[in-house]
Amino acid sequence: MPVRLSPEETLPILQVKVSDLAPLTLVAGDPARVERIAALLENPRRIGANREYVTYTGTYRGTPVNVCSHGVGSAGAGVAFEELCRAGVTRIVRVGTAGGLQPDVLDGSIVVATGAVRADGLSQRMVPLGFPAVADLDVTVALRAAAAKSGVDVHTGIVLTADNFYPSPVLENDQRMWQTVGVVAVEMEVATLLTVAAINGVQAGAVVAIDGNPLANEDESMAEYQPFRDVVDTAVNAAILAGLEALIS
Ligand SMILES: O=P(O)(O)O[C@H]1O[C@H](CO)[C@@H](O)[C@H]1O
Ligand SMILES: O=c1cc[nH]c(=O)[nH]1
Numbered sequence: 001m002p003v004r005l006s007p008e009e010t011l012p013i014l015q016v017k018v019s020d021l022a023p024l025t026l027v028a029g030d031p032a033r034v035e036r037i038a039a040l041l042e043n044p045r046r047i048g049a050n051r052e053y054v055t056y057t058g059t060y061r062g063t064p065v066n067v068c069s070h071g072v073g074s075a076g077a078g079v080a081f082e083e084l085c086r087a088g089v090t091r092i093v094r095v096g097t098a099g100g101l102q103p104d105v106l107d108g109s110i111v112v113a114t115g116a117v118r119a120d121g122l123s124q125r126m127v128p129l130g131f132p133a134v135a136d137l138d139v140t141v142a143l144r145a146a147a148a149k150s151g152v153d154v155h156t157g158i159v160l161t162a163d164n165f166y167p168s169p170v171l172e173n174d175q176r177m178w179q180t181v182g183v184v185a186v187e188m189e190v191a192t193l194l195t196v197a198a199i200n201g202v203q204a205g206a207v208v209a210i211d212g213n214p215l216a217n218e219d220e221s222m223a224e225y226q227p228f229r230d231v232v233d234t235a236v237n238a239a240i241l242a243g244l245e246a247l248i249s
Helices: 031-038 074-086 137-148 175-180 190-199 230-248
Strands: 024-028 042-050 053-060 063-069 091-100 110-119 154-162 185-187 203-210
Touching: 024 031, 024 074, 024 230, 031 053, 031 063, 031 230, 053 230, 063 074, 063 230, 074 091, 074 190, 091 137, 091 190, 091 230, 110 137, 110 190, 110 230, 137 154, 137 203, 137 230, 154 190, 185 203, 190 203, 203 230
Parallel strands: 024 063, 024 091, 091 203, 110 154, 154 185
Antiparallel strands: 042 053, 053 063, 091 185, 110 203
8 A cells, every 4th residue: 555644744855744745746857957947836935955855836827736856866766756655646747858769869859758668776676577667648648749839859659767877888788779679768767757656556757858869979978968058958948848738737
C-alpha cells in the first residue's frame, strides 16, 4: 500500500508542509528552471528549499500547481518523486533536458516521452525490470497537443533514462543499441518518475528539450556538451509551457 502523510506533516527531505502542496506538480532537475517556472505562476510562494530541492506553489491560469526541483540522477530525484506521492499529489509532469539519439532529433526540438528504458539505478530497487515505465496516456496526449502549438519541432517516443551522464572509459556505450531500436532521446530521470509514480497510483508524464546529440559528436565523450545556447533556451521555454498546459488539462 502506498504511504500517505497527513496534512500537518512535513516532508522530511523536501522540507515542505504537506498542506502547502496542490495536487498538480511540475518537476525539473535544475532549481534555476524551477525559479523560471515559478515566475510564470500567479502568486508564486516558495514553500520549501533544502539540498537540491526547491519547491513553489501558486496558480497557473487559475489552477493551483506546484513546481519542484529534483536534481541530477535517479537516486536524488526518486526522493522528490516519492515524497510528492506520499504528500498525495495526483499528477507529476517532468520538464527536463535531454540529448537526441536519432539523427533528426536536433537541438531546439522537444520530445514528449511515451515511456522510458529503465537504465536508471533507483527504479530497479523499487520493482523488477519487467515492469514497464510507461507515461500516463491522458498526460501524454495533453503534452503532445500543447507541444504542437509551441512552434518548435516535436518528437514523441521512448527515452533512455541512464544514471551515467558521461560515458565509461572502459565499458561500451550502449546508446547506439538503443538508437537502433528507435529510442528517441537520453536523459536521467524520466524512467524513475514513471516507475515511482505508477507504483504510487499517480499520473505522470514528461517533456524534454533537446540540447545536443551525444552520438553525433566525434568521440561521444560529451566534451562538446553546451546547453547554454539560445536554441536550447527556446526549446526549454516551449517544454515549460507544454508542461504547464498538460498539468492543468
Ligand atoms: O535538465 P534536467 O531536468 O536536469 O535533465 C537533464 O539534465 C541533467 C544532466 O545535465 C539530468 O538531470 C538530465 O536528466
Ligand atoms: O542527460 C542528458 C541531459 C541532457 N543532454 C544529454 O545529452 N544528456
